[in-house]
Amino acid sequence: xxxxxxxxxxxxxxxxxxxxxxxxxxxxxxxxxxxxxxxxxxxxxxxxxxxxxxxxxxxxxxxxxxxxxxxxxxxxxxxxxxxxxxxxxxxxxxxxxxxxxxxxxxxxxxxxxxxxxxxxxxxxxxxxxxxxxxxxxxxxxxxxxxxxxxxxxxxxxxxxxxxxxxxxxxxxxxxxxxxxxxxxxxxxxxxxxxxxxxxxxxxxxxxxxxxxxxxxxxxxxxxxxxxxxxxxxxxxxxxxxxxxxxxxxxxxxxxxxxxxxxxxxxxxxxxxxxxxxxxxxxxxxxxxxxxxxxxxxxxxxxxxxxxxxxxxxxxxxxxxxxxxxxxxxxxxxxxxxxxxxxxxxxxxxxx
Amino acid sequence: xxxxxxxxxxxxxxxxxxxxxxxxxxxxxxxxxxxxxxxxxxxxxxxxxxxxxxxxxxxxxxxxxxxxxxxxxxxxxxxxxxxxxxxxxxxxxxxxxxxxxxxxxxxxxxxxxxxxxxxxxxxxxxxxxxxxxxxxxxxxxxxxxxxxxxxxxxxxxxxxxxxxxxxxxxxxxxxxxxxxxxxxxxxxxxxxxxxxxxxxxxxxxxxxxxxxxxxxxxxxxxxxxxxxxxxxxxxxxxxxxxxxxxxxxxxxxxxxxxxxxxxxxxxxxxxxxxxxxxxxxxxxxxxxxxxxxxxxxxxxxxxxxxxxxxxxxxxxxxxxxxxxxxxxxxxxxxxxxxxxxxxxxxxxxxx
DNA sequence: TTGTATGCGTTATCAT
DNA sequence: ATGATAACGCATACAA
Numbered sequence: 197x198x199x200x201x202x203x204x205x206x207x208x209x210x211x212x213x214x215x216x217x218x219x220x221x222x223x224x225x226x227x228x229x230x231x232x233x234x235x236x237x238x239x240x241x242x243x244x245x246x247x248x249x250x251x252x253x254x255x256x257x258x259x260x261x262x263x264x265x266x267x268x269x270x271x272x273x274x275x276x277x278x279x280x281x282x283x284x285x286x287x288x289x290x291x292x293x294x295x296x297x298x299x300x301x302x303x304x305x306x307x308x309x310x311x312x313x314x315x316x317x318x319x320x321x322x323x324x325x326x327x328x329x330x331x332x333x334x335x336x337x338x339x340x341x342x343x344x345x346x347x348x349x350x351x352x353x354x355x356x357x358x359x360x361x362x363x364x365x366x367x368x369x370x371x372x373x374x375x376x377x378x379x380x381x382x383x384x385x386x387x388x389x390x391x392x393x394x395x396x397x398x399x400x401x402x403x404x405x406x407x408x409x410x411x412x413x414x415x416x417x418x419x420x421x422x423x424x425x426x427x428x429x430x431x432x433x434x435x436x437x438x439x440x441x442x443x444x445x446x447x448x449x450x451x452x453x454x455x456x457x458x459x460x461x462x463x464x465x466x467x468x469x470x471x472x473x474x475x476x477x478x479x480x481x482x483x484x485x486x487x488x489x490x491x492x493x494x495x496x497x498x499x500x501x502x503x504x505x506x507x508x509x510x511x512x513x514x515x516x517x518x519x520x521x522x523x524x525x526x527x528x529x530x531x532x533x534x535x536x537x538x539x540x541x542x543x544x545x546x547x
Numbered sequence: 548x549x550x551x552x553x554x555x556x557x558x559x560x561x562x563x564x565x566x567x568x569x570x571x572x573x574x575x576x577x578x579x580x581x582x583x584x585x586x587x588x589x590x591x592x593x594x595x596x597x598x599x600x601x602x603x604x605x606x607x608x609x610x611x612x613x614x615x616x617x618x619x620x621x622x623x624x625x626x627x628x629x630x631x632x633x634x635x636x637x638x639x640x641x642x643x644x645x646x647x648x649x650x651x652x653x654x655x656x657x658x659x660x661x662x663x664x665x666x667x668x669x670x671x672x673x674x675x676x677x678x679x680x681x682x683x684x685x686x687x688x689x690x691x692x693x694x695x696x697x698x699x700x701x702x703x704x705x706x707x708x709x710x711x712x713x714x715x716x717x718x719x720x721x722x723x724x725x726x727x728x729x730x731x732x733x734x735x736x737x738x739x740x741x742x743x744x745x746x747x748x749x750x751x752x753x754x755x756x757x758x759x760x761x762x763x764x765x766x767x768x769x770x771x772x773x774x775x776x777x778x779x780x781x782x783x784x785x786x787x788x789x790x791x792x793x794x795x796x797x798x799x800x801x802x803x804x805x806x807x808x809x810x811x812x813x814x815x816x817x818x819x820x821x822x823x824x825x826x827x828x829x830x831x832x833x834x835x836x837x838x839x840x841x842x843x844x845x846x847x848x849x850x851x852x853x854x855x856x857x858x859x860x861x862x863x864x865x866x867x868x869x870x871x872x873x874x875x876x877x878x879x880x881x882x883x884x885x886x887x888x889x890x891x892x893x894x895x896x897x898x
Numbered sequence: 899t900t901g902t903a904t905g906c907g908t909t910a911t912c913a914t
Numbered sequence: 915a916t917g918a919t920a921a922c923g924c925a926t927a928c929a930a
Contacts, residue, residue: 203666203687205907216917221909230915248662252612253907255603256922263663271622271647272632272822272839281623284649288656293663296622296647298635309644311599312614315923336554445826471623475796477828488623556923567901572925581899604923607906666907 204247213241224249225259255316263293264498265317267309267332269301269324274470275440275487276323279342282491283321290499292318301326313337319502321494322346324383338501340494344384348501348510350494352485354385357516358392359399361465361483364518365435366400369526370463373397374433375404376412376422376443386414389439389467408433412443419446427454427462434462434527441466441473441482448476448523459525469519478522486514555598564592575600606667614644615849616668618660618683620652620675625821626791626838627674630693633842634672641850643669652677664688670853672845673697675734689852691845695735699852699861701845703836705736708867709743710750712816712834715869716786717751720877721814724748725784726755727763727773727794737765740790740818759784763794770797778805778813785813785878792817792824792833799827799874810876820870829873837865 210217215238222230223238241247255261264287268276280296287294295317299306303326310332313320319338322329329339329346340348365373375393378386397404407429410422419438426433427450438444444466448458456462458478466473469484493512501507561568566589573581574589592598606612615638619627631647638645646668650657654677661683664671670689673680680690680697691699716724726744729737748755758780761773770789777784778801789795795817799809807813809829817824820835844863852858 203907206909207907217908218910218918219916222916225909234915248659248665250607250666250907251663252603252606252666253922254909256601256607256906256924257908257910258922259909270632271635272625272628274623274625277623277628281621284622288649288651293648293660297644298639300639305639308599312602312644314599315601315603448826472823472826475799475823475828476826477830479828554923558923568924569902569926570900573900576925585899601923604906605925607908607922608924608926609906610925 204245205250206247209238209241209245209247212245213238260318260502261316262291263295263317264495264502265313265320266294266296267299267306267313267320267322267325268296269299269326271296271298273442274472275442275468278470278487279323279491279494282488282493283495284491285488286492286495287499290495292499294321294495299326303327306332319498321498324385326383338498340498340501342490342494344388347508348497350490350497350512351385351514352490353513353516354388355392355395357467357483357485358389358394359396360392360516360518361437361467362393362396362400362402364481364520364524365437365463365465366396366402368435368463368524370435371402372408372431372433373402373404373435373437374408374410374426376410376419376426376436376438376447378412378414378439378443386439393437412438412446414440414443416442416446416449419443420450421446423447423450424454427451427456432456432462435465435524436462437465437467439467441468441470441480444480444482444523445472445476448480452477458523460529463524463527465524469517473519473521476523481521481524482519484517484519486517490514555596556601557598560589560592560596560598563596564589611669611853612667613642614646614668615846615853616664616671617645617647618650618657618664618671618673618676619647620650620677622647622649624793625823626793626819629821629838630674630842630845633839633844634846635842637843637846638850641846643850645672645846650677654678657683670849672849675736689849691849691852693841693845695739698859699848701841701848701863702736702865703841704864704867705739706743706746708818708834708836709740709745710747711743711867711869712788712818713744713747713751713753715832715871715875716788716814716816717747717753719786719814719875721786722753723759723782723784724753724755724786724788725759725761725777727761727770727777727787727789727798729763729765729790729794737790744788763789763797765791765794767793767797767800770794771801772797774798774801775805778802778807783807783813786816786875787813788816788818790818792819792821792831795831795833795874796823796827799831803828809874811880814875814878816875820868824870824872827874832872832875833870835868835870837868841865 206217206220209220220238223235251261284294297309314336322341324343342350380387412418412422444464447464451458466480466482469482473480473482557568557571560571571589635645648660665687673692675694693701728741731738763769763773798815802809817831817833820833824831824833
């Protein structure tokens with residue numbers, strides 16, 4: 197049982213082992229060139245004293261801190277937490293620490309935290325940042341961005357996903373199709389997704405009238421408000437494509453509150469495939485992005501960068517997949533008579 | 548537009564302003580006692596050079612790092628992310644940075660990361676740690692634990708919540724009540740919850756037969772497996788209390804797969820009130836803990852501790868609340884005929 | 899009001 | 915193979 201003291205330093209270990217600080221440092225960092233005997237003695241001293249490196253001093257002295265910094269707008273968005281989980285697993289496996297900071301999508305905070313990371317971390321993962329990579333971090337550090345803009349990015353194929361969404365609703369026979377959009381101003385991902393969707397509609401000779409386009413802010417509340425407006429139009433849409441699952445879930449709530457039956461009276465299609473999409477009433481049909489895998493890949497790429505590989509640019513794009521569940525159907529489809537009949541059928545459609 | 552240079556230091560600013568490093572330092576830290584003129588000149592130089600403090604050097608020099616360290620098992624458990632969101636909002640408001648590290652509930656990792664935080668952070672938030680607070684961090688730093696064990700803890704009243712669960716099911720007329728438990732070994736919270744539940748049953752003269760007790764590991768998969776076993780017993784329970792919402796959602800899935808109708812044939816009651824509980828089919832009745840608020844309170848407490856207040860012990864216990872939705876009903880209740888009829892009624896019952 | 903010397907714990911560099 | 919010394923960027927303590 198190693199007792200934790202207030203502060204054991206290299207010097208303490210060196211004294212205990214009867215060697216110099218540098219020898220201890222070299223042992224800790226697995227440097228070659230020393231007797232197995234001294235190495236063993238130092239290691240014993242380390243264990244004996246309960247020494248742990250001080251990452252702060254290490255970072256200041258110029259060596260790597262073994263930390264990956266993460267800048268993310270929030271923590272309780274499923275979209276974010278799935279990605280971060282993937283990243284954390286990968287970092288873990290590589291022996292690196294993930295230090296996660298939130299920015300609340302606030303540009304000032306973003307820069308401030310980035311300032312910390314610049315000296316604290318060996319590399320930075322930017323999760324859907326609200327600013328350009330260079331404005332946030334300069335080029336002091338390797339950076340990988342989860343999102344659309346940056347030199348090294350990992351993202352889903354938003355455009356294809358949008359097209360897939362349009363295609364699915366059109367294939368089901370829908371013609372009055374509305375869209376609950378995300379914030380373009382904030383996120384280029386949102387624009388790409390929307391453009392793909394519009395392209396898909398146009399490809400089928402369809403058009404989206406202005407009143408069928410609402411802004412849902414990527415949130416449940418926003419989605420609910422947007423859907424309420426859409427569902428109280430004189431000519432109600434028979435299908436809604438929401439820019440993410442959270443706003444789709446909001447739309448589901450609005451439909452329920454207004455007595456609009458899903459999918460009988462209204463089909464709802466989401467984007468992301470967050471965990472909750474599988475358990476909604478009805479289960480949500482959605483365009484899936486492999487969030488956890490994207491997080492893993494981003495971390496992997498960043499780690500490679502830190503370790504020395506230097507691809508100047510790299511844009512990794514994961515395919516979007518249509519997951520058909522219960523919230524979409526041909527217009528006017530009869531609904532199942534009872535709750536909870538066995539209905540776990542789930543269809544995956546690749547583009 | 549301040550250009551981000553590789554490294555502007557105090558010395559650079561001092562040179563630019565024609566003063567000493569200390570004067571610059573004092574200006575930055577809002578120390579009193581200097582001419583407005585020099586203060587202004589220094590500030591201009593700071594802006595001009597684009598200087599940002601190096602938190603690493605600052606921390607090493609002995610001053611506070613303005614960081615709160617967080618140790619959490621995972622990031623994609625809703626339970627965790629709600630708490631962390633609350634904590635991050637509070638830290639933000641106080642001008643502190645939350646540096647979050649994951650431990651995967653692994654004792655070794657926990658200690659290792661704690662070692663980092665000991666020098667990196669001014670205080671530490673432990674989210675459902677798998678070890679005793681002292682074993683993890685010694686007493687080098689202020690610590691607040693979200694969970695049952697520690698000197699300063701923030702948690703929900705698990706025992707009362709368990710009793711509330713039993714009471715609700717009994718009030719509905721259930722007698723064959725089963726329990727999907729969490730991991731006692733890992734979490735004292737799980738034991739408390741279960742004890743409260745058993746106490747509630749006993750209070751009504753009920754007993755829980757051994758075959759009505761299953762372990763659900765706090766996960767959807769575990770909950771689904773456990774529920775499958777319970778629902779294939781010769782004498783099936785009419786109600787299940789799951790130790791958390793995730794395992795309750797797993798149970799919901801098992802019921803659906805087996806053609807057991809909820810709540811007609813089976814009532815399911817969860818614990819936590821995560822976001823997803825509102826959108827399941829049917830919406831999940833659950834014992835709510837105010838996760839976000841608990842995170843805020845824990846952060847607040849820790850910040851006070853860091854700022855100097857020194858309550859030796861402090862155990863903050865939030866009330867558990869019963870939220871009645873659609874997954875519980877008297878045994879044999881007729882189910883609503885159609886999906887999506889307006890049914891957002893939601894009842895809150897305080898103990 | 900402002901400046902100087904010293905140290906935080908580590909690594910880099912250059913000796914031995 | 916090992917050790918002495920000098921940074922890293924800042925703040926504390928004290929002097930001017």
